[in-house]
Amino acid sequence: MSLDVARLPGVLEACVGHVKNDLPKPKTPRQAKQFSMFQVVQFANIQCNGSASMTGTCYTEDECTSKNGVSIGTCANGFGVCCRMVMSCGETSSENITVFADTNVPTGMGECTASINPANTDVRQIRLDFERFQIAGPSLVSSEVTKILNGSPSFMGTPNAAVGQCNLDRFQVQGGSHGRPPIICGLNTGQHMLLDVDESSNIDLSFQFGSVATVRSFQIRVTQYEMNSPNLAPAGCTQYFTSASGTGVVQTYNFGNVHLADQSQVMCVRQIQNACRICWTVADDADFAVSGSVSFGIGGSTQVESCCGPNSKGSNKQGLDCLSLPSAENKEGTARLRSRFCGRNKGLTTGPAVSITICSKLTPFQITFRSDSFETIPSIVGTPLPEATAMDKGVKLIYFQDNMNCMN
Incomplete structure:
Protein backbone atom coordinates (compact mmCIF):
# COMPACT_ATOMS: atom_id res chain seq x y z
CA MET A 1 0.00 0.00 0.00
CA SER A 2 1.43 3.34 -1.08
CA LEU A 3 0.79 6.79 0.47
CA ASP A 4 -0.24 9.61 -1.82
CA VAL A 5 1.82 12.40 -0.34
CA ALA A 6 0.09 14.98 -2.48
CA ARG A 7 -3.28 14.30 -0.78
CA LEU A 8 -1.95 14.27 2.83
CA PRO A 9 -2.79 17.91 3.74
CA GLY A 10 -6.45 17.43 2.79
CA VAL A 11 -6.80 14.20 4.74
CA LEU A 12 -5.34 15.78 7.85
CA GLU A 13 -7.66 18.78 7.57
CA ALA A 14 -10.72 16.50 7.35
CA CYS A 15 -9.65 14.52 10.41
CA VAL A 16 -9.14 17.67 12.46
CA GLY A 17 -12.58 18.95 11.41
CA HIS A 18 -14.22 15.70 12.48
CA VAL A 19 -12.58 15.90 15.92
CA LYS A 20 -13.69 19.52 16.35
CA ASN A 21 -17.30 18.60 15.62
CA ASP A 22 -17.21 15.91 18.39
CA LEU A 23 -15.92 18.34 21.05
CA PRO A 24 -18.37 20.41 23.21
CA LYS A 25 -19.00 23.79 21.71
CA PRO A 26 -17.53 26.74 23.61
CA LYS A 27 -20.12 28.47 25.81
CA THR A 28 -20.94 32.12 25.50
CA PRO A 29 -19.69 34.33 28.37
CA ARG A 30 -23.23 34.37 29.87
CA GLN A 31 -23.53 30.55 29.66
CA ALA A 32 -20.09 30.06 31.19
CA LYS A 33 -20.99 32.40 34.08
CA GLN A 34 -24.23 30.54 34.76
CA PHE A 35 -22.52 27.15 34.62
CA SER A 36 -19.80 28.09 37.11
CA MET A 37 -22.27 29.79 39.48
CA PHE A 38 -24.49 26.73 39.88
CA GLN A 39 -21.47 24.47 40.24
CA VAL A 40 -19.81 26.60 42.95
CA VAL A 41 -22.68 27.99 45.07
CA GLN A 42 -23.73 25.52 47.75
CA PHE A 43 -25.33 26.23 51.13
CA MET A 85 -42.83 24.85 56.83
CA VAL A 86 -46.30 24.90 58.38
CA MET A 87 -48.36 21.93 59.54
CA SER A 88 -51.66 21.50 61.33
CA CYS A 89 -53.83 18.83 62.92
CA GLY A 90 -53.14 15.29 61.70
CA GLU A 91 -49.90 16.13 59.87
CA THR A 92 -46.30 14.98 60.36
CA SER A 93 -42.97 16.72 59.85
CA SER A 94 -39.32 15.68 59.97
CA GLU A 95 -37.92 19.13 59.10
CA ASN A 96 -35.38 20.64 61.47
CA ILE A 97 -37.60 23.74 61.73
CA THR A 98 -41.36 23.71 61.24
CA VAL A 99 -44.45 25.46 62.60
CA PHE A 100 -47.51 23.81 64.14
CA ALA A 101 -50.37 26.28 63.60
CA ASP A 102 -54.08 26.60 64.29
CA THR A 103 -55.21 26.36 60.67
CA ASN A 104 -57.41 23.29 61.03
CA VAL A 105 -58.62 22.95 64.61
CA PRO A 106 -62.03 21.65 65.72
CA THR A 107 -64.59 24.33 66.54
CA GLY A 108 -66.05 22.35 69.41
CA MET A 109 -64.76 19.57 71.60
CA GLY A 110 -62.10 17.39 70.03
CA GLU A 111 -58.42 16.67 69.50
CA CYS A 112 -55.69 18.25 67.39
CA THR A 113 -52.40 16.35 67.18
CA ALA A 114 -49.31 16.85 65.01
CA SER A 115 -46.33 14.50 64.92
CA ILE A 116 -42.62 15.29 64.81
CA ASN A 117 -39.96 12.82 63.65
CA PRO A 118 -36.22 13.47 64.14
CA ALA A 119 -34.66 15.01 61.04
CA ASN A 120 -31.64 12.72 61.37
CA THR A 121 -29.97 10.33 63.81
CA ASP A 122 -27.96 13.12 65.49
CA VAL A 123 -31.01 14.98 66.84
CA ARG A 124 -31.05 14.97 70.66
CA GLN A 125 -33.50 17.71 71.63
CA ILE A 126 -36.63 19.39 70.36
CA ARG A 127 -37.59 22.92 71.37
CA LEU A 128 -41.13 24.27 71.16
CA ASP A 129 -41.39 28.07 71.04
CA PHE A 130 -44.91 29.31 71.69
CA GLU A 131 -45.10 32.25 69.27
CA ARG A 132 -48.82 32.29 70.04
CA PHE A 133 -50.50 30.18 72.68
CA GLN A 134 -53.93 30.81 74.13
CA ILE A 135 -56.48 28.14 74.97
CA ALA A 136 -58.95 27.77 77.83
CA GLY A 137 -57.31 28.35 81.19
CA PRO A 138 -57.27 26.05 84.21
CA SER A 139 -60.25 25.36 86.43
CA LEU A 140 -61.25 28.12 88.84
CA VAL A 141 -63.62 25.92 90.82
CA SER A 142 -62.80 26.69 94.44
CA SER A 143 -65.65 24.73 95.97
CA GLU A 144 -65.18 21.15 97.12
CA VAL A 145 -64.96 18.62 94.30
CA THR A 146 -63.59 15.69 96.30
CA LYS A 147 -61.82 14.76 99.51
CA ILE A 148 -58.23 13.58 99.60
CA LEU A 149 -56.58 11.27 102.11
CA ASN A 150 -52.96 10.22 101.57
CA GLY A 151 -53.16 11.44 98.02
CA SER A 152 -56.28 9.47 97.08
CA PRO A 153 -60.01 10.27 97.11
CA SER A 154 -61.62 9.38 100.44
CA PHE A 155 -64.75 10.59 102.24
CA MET A 156 -62.59 10.87 105.39
CA GLY A 157 -60.03 13.13 103.70
CA THR A 158 -59.45 16.86 103.51
CA PRO A 159 -61.78 18.88 101.22
CA ASN A 160 -60.08 19.49 97.89
CA ALA A 161 -60.81 21.84 94.95
CA ALA A 162 -59.95 21.62 91.26
CA VAL A 163 -58.25 25.02 91.03
CA GLY A 164 -55.30 25.03 88.61
CA GLN A 165 -56.11 21.78 86.84
CA CYS A 166 -56.37 21.81 83.04
CA ASN A 167 -59.81 20.23 82.96
CA LEU A 168 -61.11 22.13 79.92
CA ASP A 169 -58.44 22.55 77.24
CA ARG A 170 -54.94 21.12 77.58
CA PHE A 171 -51.69 20.74 75.66
CA GLN A 172 -49.32 17.85 76.22
CA VAL A 173 -46.23 16.40 74.58
CA GLN A 174 -45.96 12.63 74.27
CA GLY A 175 -42.80 10.72 73.44
CA GLY A 176 -39.15 11.48 74.00
CA SER A 177 -36.31 9.75 75.79
CA HIS A 178 -36.10 11.50 79.16
CA GLY A 179 -39.17 12.36 81.19
CA ARG A 180 -42.15 14.30 79.92
CA PRO A 181 -42.90 18.04 80.05
CA PRO A 182 -45.89 19.08 82.17
CA ILE A 183 -49.42 19.43 80.78
CA ILE A 184 -50.24 23.11 80.31
CA CYS A 185 -53.16 25.35 79.38
CA GLY A 186 -54.17 29.01 79.47
CA LEU A 187 -52.02 31.88 78.16
CA ASN A 188 -48.40 30.97 77.38
CA THR A 189 -47.39 33.20 74.46
CA GLY A 190 -43.63 33.81 74.58
CA GLN A 191 -42.91 30.71 76.65
CA HIS A 192 -41.09 27.61 75.40
CA MET A 193 -40.67 23.94 76.23
CA LEU A 194 -37.93 21.33 75.67
CA LEU A 195 -38.01 17.61 75.08
CA ASP A 196 -35.05 15.21 75.08
CA VAL A 197 -35.18 12.71 72.20
CA ASP A 198 -33.13 10.08 70.41
CA GLU A 199 -33.07 8.88 66.80
CA SER A 200 -36.04 6.58 67.36
CA SER A 201 -38.28 9.11 69.14
CA ASN A 202 -41.57 10.04 67.54
CA ILE A 203 -43.13 13.06 69.22
CA ASP A 204 -46.82 13.94 69.36
CA LEU A 205 -47.89 17.52 70.08
CA SER A 206 -51.46 17.13 71.23
CA PHE A 207 -54.23 19.58 72.07
CA GLN A 208 -57.34 18.26 73.80
CA PHE A 209 -60.26 20.67 73.57
CA GLY A 210 -62.95 20.06 76.15
CA SER A 211 -64.67 23.44 75.97
CA VAL A 212 -67.21 24.32 73.32
CA ALA A 213 -66.67 28.05 72.95
CA THR A 214 -63.29 29.58 73.79
CA VAL A 215 -60.34 31.38 72.23
CA ARG A 216 -58.01 28.93 70.47
CA SER A 217 -54.90 30.51 69.07
CA PHE A 218 -51.55 28.78 68.74
CA GLN A 219 -48.45 28.93 66.59
CA ILE A 220 -45.64 26.72 67.84
CA ARG A 221 -42.20 26.83 66.24
CA VAL A 222 -40.54 23.42 66.42
CA THR A 223 -36.73 23.37 66.27
CA GLN A 224 -34.57 20.25 66.34
CA TYR A 225 -31.09 20.38 67.91
CA GLU A 226 -28.32 17.94 67.10
CA MET A 227 -25.88 16.56 69.66
CA ASN A 228 -23.20 19.18 68.83
CA SER A 229 -25.54 22.19 68.90
CA PRO A 230 -24.47 25.08 71.20
CA ASN A 231 -28.15 25.50 72.07
CA LEU A 232 -28.49 21.97 73.48
CA ALA A 233 -29.74 22.13 77.08
CA PRO A 234 -28.70 19.79 79.88
CA ALA A 235 -30.88 16.67 80.02
CA GLY A 236 -34.05 17.06 82.03
CA CYS A 237 -34.57 20.80 81.50
CA THR A 238 -38.11 21.94 80.75
CA GLN A 239 -36.77 25.29 79.55
CA TYR A 240 -33.33 26.68 78.63
CA PHE A 241 -32.42 30.36 78.70
CA THR A 242 -29.31 31.36 76.76
CA SER A 243 -28.93 35.12 77.14
CA ALA A 244 -25.42 36.24 76.16
CA SER A 245 -25.44 38.72 79.05
CA GLY A 246 -26.29 36.03 81.60
CA THR A 247 -29.41 37.90 82.70
CA GLY A 248 -33.09 37.43 81.94
CA VAL A 249 -36.59 36.64 83.19
CA VAL A 250 -38.33 33.32 83.78
CA GLN A 251 -41.90 32.60 84.79
CA THR A 252 -44.22 29.70 85.45
CA TYR A 253 -46.70 28.62 82.78
CA ASN A 254 -49.91 30.68 82.71
CA PHE A 255 -48.27 33.21 85.04
CA GLY A 256 -50.44 36.11 86.13
CA ASN A 257 -53.66 34.15 86.00
CA VAL A 258 -53.66 30.97 88.09
CA HIS A 259 -50.61 28.77 88.33
CA LEU A 260 -51.15 25.27 86.98
CA ALA A 261 -51.47 22.06 88.96
CA ASP A 262 -49.24 19.02 88.50
CA GLN A 263 -46.20 20.97 87.39
CA SER A 264 -42.52 20.14 87.45
CA GLN A 265 -41.01 23.01 85.48
CA VAL A 266 -37.21 22.92 85.46
CA MET A 267 -35.92 26.29 84.28
CA CYS A 268 -32.25 26.03 83.24
CA VAL A 269 -29.85 28.84 82.36
CA ARG A 270 -26.70 28.62 80.26
CA GLN A 271 -23.61 29.54 82.29
CA ILE A 272 -21.62 32.43 80.83
CA GLN A 273 -17.85 32.71 80.87
CA ASN A 274 -16.25 33.64 84.22
CA ALA A 275 -19.53 33.23 86.14
CA CYS A 276 -19.65 30.69 88.94
CA ARG A 277 -23.00 31.63 90.48
CA ILE A 278 -26.56 32.44 89.52
CA CYS A 279 -28.91 34.64 91.57
CA TRP A 280 -32.68 35.00 91.52
CA THR A 281 -34.97 37.77 92.73
CA VAL A 282 -38.36 39.35 92.02
CA ALA A 283 -39.06 42.72 90.41
CA ASP A 284 -42.20 43.02 92.51
CA ASP A 285 -43.20 41.26 95.71
CA ALA A 286 -46.48 40.23 94.09
CA ASP A 287 -44.56 38.26 91.44
CA PHE A 288 -44.22 35.41 93.91
CA ALA A 289 -47.59 33.87 94.79
CA VAL A 290 -47.35 30.18 95.62
CA SER A 291 -49.42 28.48 98.28
CA GLY A 292 -47.72 26.98 101.30
CA SER A 293 -48.72 24.82 104.22
CA VAL A 294 -49.96 27.49 106.61
CA SER A 295 -51.65 27.16 109.98
CA PHE A 296 -53.52 29.65 112.13
CA GLY A 297 -51.43 31.09 114.95
CA ILE A 298 -52.23 32.95 118.13
CA GLY A 299 -54.50 35.93 117.64
CA GLY A 300 -55.43 34.94 114.10
CA SER A 301 -51.91 35.46 112.72
CA THR A 302 -50.50 32.94 110.27
CA GLN A 303 -47.17 31.24 109.99
CA VAL A 304 -45.64 29.03 107.34
CA GLU A 305 -45.11 25.48 108.55
CA SER A 306 -43.56 23.95 105.47
CA CYS A 307 -43.63 23.80 101.69
CA CYS A 308 -42.75 21.14 99.15
CA GLY A 309 -43.80 18.42 101.55
CA PRO A 310 -46.83 16.90 103.26
CA ASN A 311 -48.32 18.82 106.16
CA SER A 312 -47.26 18.01 109.70
CA LYS A 313 -50.03 15.46 110.15
CA GLY A 314 -49.26 13.71 106.88
CA SER A 315 -52.96 13.14 106.30
CA ASN A 316 -52.97 14.45 102.73
CA LYS A 317 -50.56 15.60 100.05
CA GLN A 318 -50.76 19.36 100.38
CA GLY A 319 -48.22 22.12 100.58
CA LEU A 320 -46.35 20.75 97.55
CA ASP A 321 -46.46 24.02 95.61
CA CYS A 322 -43.03 25.64 95.82
CA LEU A 323 -39.88 26.88 94.20
CA SER A 324 -36.79 24.72 94.68
CA LEU A 325 -33.18 25.96 94.53
CA PRO A 326 -30.63 23.40 95.81
CA SER A 327 -27.57 24.74 97.65
CA ALA A 328 -29.13 28.16 98.06
CA GLU A 329 -27.15 30.97 99.68
CA ASN A 330 -27.70 34.66 100.36
CA LYS A 331 -26.64 37.38 97.94
CA GLU A 332 -23.50 38.12 99.95
CA GLY A 333 -22.48 34.46 99.84
CA THR A 334 -22.02 34.38 103.60
CA ALA A 335 -24.86 32.08 104.65
CA ARG A 336 -26.66 29.01 103.42
CA LEU A 337 -30.45 29.26 103.04
CA ARG A 338 -33.22 26.72 102.88
CA SER A 339 -33.67 25.28 99.40
CA ARG A 340 -37.48 25.52 99.17
CA PHE A 341 -39.56 28.67 98.98
CA CYS A 342 -43.32 29.13 99.07
CA GLY A 343 -46.01 31.52 100.27
CA ARG A 344 -47.75 34.62 98.96
CA ASN A 345 -46.56 38.20 98.65
CA LYS A 346 -42.84 38.22 99.49
CA GLY A 347 -42.70 34.46 99.43
CA LEU A 348 -39.09 34.56 98.27
CA THR A 349 -37.92 35.50 101.77
CA THR A 350 -36.24 34.29 104.91
CA GLY A 351 -38.88 36.03 106.97
CA PRO A 352 -42.34 37.56 106.67
CA ALA A 353 -41.32 41.09 105.75
CA VAL A 354 -38.46 41.47 103.29
CA SER A 355 -37.92 39.98 99.85
CA ILE A 356 -34.40 38.75 99.20
CA THR A 357 -32.07 37.58 96.46
CA ILE A 358 -31.18 33.89 96.54
CA CYS A 359 -28.14 32.46 94.79
CA SER A 360 -26.53 29.10 94.05
CA LYS A 361 -23.20 27.84 92.68
CA LEU A 362 -24.61 24.41 91.85
CA THR A 363 -24.29 23.62 88.14
CA PRO A 364 -25.95 23.32 85.74
CA PHE A 365 -27.75 26.50 86.74
CA GLN A 366 -31.44 25.78 87.29
CA ILE A 367 -34.45 26.45 89.47
CA THR A 368 -37.59 24.29 89.66
CA PHE A 369 -41.25 25.08 90.21
CA ARG A 370 -43.35 22.20 91.53
CA SER A 371 -47.05 22.01 92.22
CA ASP A 372 -49.40 19.23 93.22
CA SER A 373 -53.00 18.40 92.27
CA PHE A 374 -54.50 19.53 95.54
CA GLU A 375 -55.89 22.84 96.76
CA THR A 376 -57.03 22.59 100.35
CA ILE A 377 -60.34 23.98 101.57
CA PRO A 378 -60.51 24.25 105.37
CA SER A 379 -63.69 22.98 106.97
CA ILE A 380 -62.82 23.81 110.56
CA VAL A 381 -60.68 26.38 112.34
CA GLY A 382 -57.13 25.15 112.77
CA THR A 383 -56.81 23.51 109.37
CA PRO A 384 -54.41 25.04 106.81
CA LEU A 385 -55.23 28.39 105.25
CA PRO A 386 -57.40 27.86 102.14
CA GLU A 387 -55.35 27.52 98.98
CA ALA A 388 -58.27 27.26 96.58
CA THR A 389 -59.66 30.73 97.32
CA ALA A 390 -56.32 32.49 96.85
CA MET A 391 -55.98 31.87 93.09
CA ASP A 392 -52.19 32.06 93.26
CA LYS A 393 -50.73 33.43 90.03
CA GLY A 394 -47.35 31.67 90.18
CA VAL A 395 -43.78 32.93 90.01
CA LYS A 396 -41.89 35.43 87.86
CA LEU A 397 -38.17 35.83 88.55
CA ILE A 398 -35.24 37.93 87.36
CA TYR A 399 -31.89 36.12 87.19
CA PHE A 400 -28.30 37.27 86.86
CA GLN A 401 -24.90 35.61 87.04
CA ASP A 402 -21.75 36.73 88.88
CA ASN A 403 -18.36 35.51 90.07
CA MET A 404 -18.66 36.25 93.79
CA ASN A 405 -16.65 33.89 96.00
CA CYS A 406 -15.85 31.60 93.09
CA MET A 407 -13.07 29.90 95.03
CA ASN A 408 -15.42 28.92 97.90
Missing part, protein backbone atom coordinates in the same frame (compact mmCIF):
# COMPACT_ATOMS: atom_id res chain seq x y z
CA ALA A 44 -26.43 24.32 54.18
CA ASN A 45 -30.10 23.88 55.11
CA ILE A 46 -29.79 25.86 58.32
CA GLN A 47 -32.06 28.20 60.25
CA CYS A 48 -32.63 31.60 58.66
CA ASN A 49 -34.52 34.76 59.48
CA GLY A 50 -37.34 35.98 57.29
CA SER A 51 -39.84 38.81 57.38
CA ALA A 52 -41.81 39.83 60.49
CA SER A 53 -39.21 38.19 62.78
CA MET A 54 -40.18 34.73 61.48
CA THR A 55 -37.65 31.94 61.15
CA GLY A 56 -37.35 29.17 58.59
CA THR A 57 -34.88 26.85 56.87
CA CYS A 58 -32.63 27.85 53.98
CA TYR A 59 -33.53 25.93 50.80
CA THR A 60 -33.47 26.53 47.07
CA GLU A 61 -36.73 27.89 45.76
CA ASP A 62 -37.55 24.58 44.05
CA GLU A 63 -36.88 22.59 47.23
CA CYS A 64 -39.11 24.91 49.25
CA THR A 65 -41.93 24.51 46.75
CA SER A 66 -41.57 20.71 46.64
CA LYS A 67 -41.84 20.59 50.45
CA ASN A 68 -45.01 22.73 50.42
CA GLY A 69 -43.17 25.48 52.24
CA VAL A 70 -43.64 29.25 51.98
CA SER A 71 -40.83 31.69 51.23
CA ILE A 72 -40.53 34.37 53.90
CA GLY A 73 -37.32 35.95 52.60
CA THR A 74 -33.95 35.16 51.07
CA CYS A 75 -30.85 33.46 52.46
CA ALA A 76 -27.39 32.28 51.34
CA ASN A 77 -26.64 35.72 49.87
CA GLY A 78 -29.76 35.58 47.76
CA PHE A 79 -29.13 32.14 46.25
CA GLY A 80 -31.73 30.49 48.54
CA VAL A 81 -35.07 31.27 50.10
CA CYS A 82 -35.90 31.23 53.80
CA CYS A 83 -38.56 28.54 53.74
CA ARG A 84 -41.21 28.26 56.45
